[in-house]
Amino acid sequence: MAKQIGKNPDVLPKDDSAYGLVGLYFKLILFALFIYTMLLLFFPKEIFSAFKINVLEYDIFQYTGIISMIFALTWVIIAQLQMKNSWRIGIDNSAKTELVTHGLFRFSRNPIFLGMTISLIGFFLAFPTVIAFAFLLTGNILMQIQIRLEEEFLLKEHGEIYKTYKKTVKRMFTFY
Numbered sequence: 001m002a003k004q005i006g007k008n009p010d011v012l013p014k015d016d017s018a019y020g021l022v023g024l025y026f027k028l029i030l031f032a033l034f035i036y037t038m039l040l041l042f043f044p045k046e047i048f049s050a051f052k053i054n055v056l057e058y059d060i061f062q063y064t065g066i067i068s069m070i071f072a073l074t075w076v077i078i079a080q081l082q083m084k085n086s087w088r089i090g091i092d093n094s095a096k097t098e099l100v101t102h103g104l105f106r107f108s109r110n111p112i113f114l115g116m117t118i119s120l121i122g123f124f125l126a127f128p129t130v131i132a133f134a135f136l137l138t139g140n141i142l143m144q145i146q147i148r149l150e151e152e153f154l155l156k157e158h159g160e161i162y163k164t165y166k167k168t169v170k171r172m173f174t175f176y
Helices: 018-042 044-049 059-086 111-126 130-158 160-168
Strands: none
Touching: 018 044, 018 130, 059 111, 111 130, 130 160
16 A cells, blocks of 8 residues: 555654654554454463453354454455545645545545444454453544544545535444
């Protein structure tokens, strides 16, 4: 994707601003989630049994979680491809890009964050632990902050076009 847009798509600030802090927390959560997943892979009995939420330990929840994660991965990849040159991780003040309103963006103003949320829910259902739930909550809070920062930027960048889009498409999902 970086080759398509001609630069590194990660434009999250690395300063000590509030937005920089959100970016840092995003990266820390992703790293911690990766470590936790690796621990689950290599030490499933020891790690999974710690802080387990027994009430969700049914095959139906685990299968639903796995299917949700596969669906979410596919959804996110499609959304990123549909963004083409507009895709960034963070807000890029230096590049003027078009407002993407087609494809999955007809149903969600934030299909990538929706996919990430579905993925975290799926992970929690597949591995119902307090730790997985903490990832779900923390990830969702960070995404909600990032969404609002991006909405503020898009309103400044696209004005009335974005206002009209906002009226017809919900933040996370619009049913027709």
